[in-house]
Amino acid sequence: xxxxxxxxxxxxxxxxxxxxYFTQLQRVSETAHIQERGLRRDLQSRLEDAPGGExxxxxxxxxxxxxxxLYQDVVDALRQLEPPQELAASQRAYINAWRGQLRxxxxxxxxxxxxxxxxxxxxxxxxxxxxxxxxxxRCEDLQDAVAANGSDVDLxxxxxxx
Numbered sequence: 001x002x003x004x005x006x007x008x009x010x011x012x013x014x015x016x017x018x019x020x021y022f023t024q025l026q027r028v029s030e031t032a033h034i035q036e037r038g039l040r041r042d043l044q045s046r047l048e049d050a051p052g053g054e055x056x057x058x059x060x061x062x063x064x065x066x067x068x069x070l071y072q073d074v075v076d077a078l079r080q081l082e083p084p085q086e087l088a089a090s091q092r093a094y095i096n097a098w099r100g101q102l103r104x105x106x107x108x109x110x111x112x113x114x115x116x117x118x119x120x121x122x123x124x125x126x127x128x129x130x131x132x133x134x135x136x137x138r139c140e141d142l143q144d145a146v147a148a149n150g151s152d153v154d155l156x157x158x159x160x161x162x
Contacts, residue, residue: 022146022153024081025091029139029155032074032098039066060116064109064123071102090138090145097135104131 046059075098083091104127113119122128139157146153 021081021083022151025078025083025142025146026153026155028074028077028081029157032070033156035070036067039063039070056116057119060119061109064105064119068102068105068109071098071105074098075102084149086149087142087145090142094135094138094142097131097138100131101128101135104128 043059043063046063047056050056050059075095078091078095078098081091108119108122111122113122136157139155143155143157146155
């Protein structure tokens with residue numbers, strides 16, 4: 001939800017000013033990666049502190065649920081942006097990459113795994129690293145298109161804000 005709020009940047013009646021697309025796109029990109037990194041750090045910290053059994057299962061299921069919500073928020077925020085026509089295809093590809101991560105996380109969230117170890121094992125499958133790599137590649141493509149459009153906006157494609 002924070003991603004969505006950051007992307008909108010104003011009330012429902014506020015008309016975007018010229019250049020707002022680029023600023024909003026950068027905000028969505030930065031916020032998504034900051035929140036994603038925070039969820040991963042929180043998972044590690046909580047797993048270290050959780051004694052085991054149901055406590056570990058709760059930690060892992062909260063992480064998966066929050067990750068799925070984050071990815072949905074990112075997709076929704078990006079869909080609300082109206083890119084210049086020359087960036088529309090690159091933005092669609094970027095959205096679709098985030099949707100890929102969302103589908104994977106929902107699959108894990110909705111599967112009846114017996115314990116946290118099985119869920120954590122799923123999260124380390126190549127499909128997850130491939131989906132993340134795809135999102136980063138589509139981000140780079142969008143970054144190139146943004147730069148070619150004359151904007152100096154720096155998207156967070158490698159997971160680290162500039």
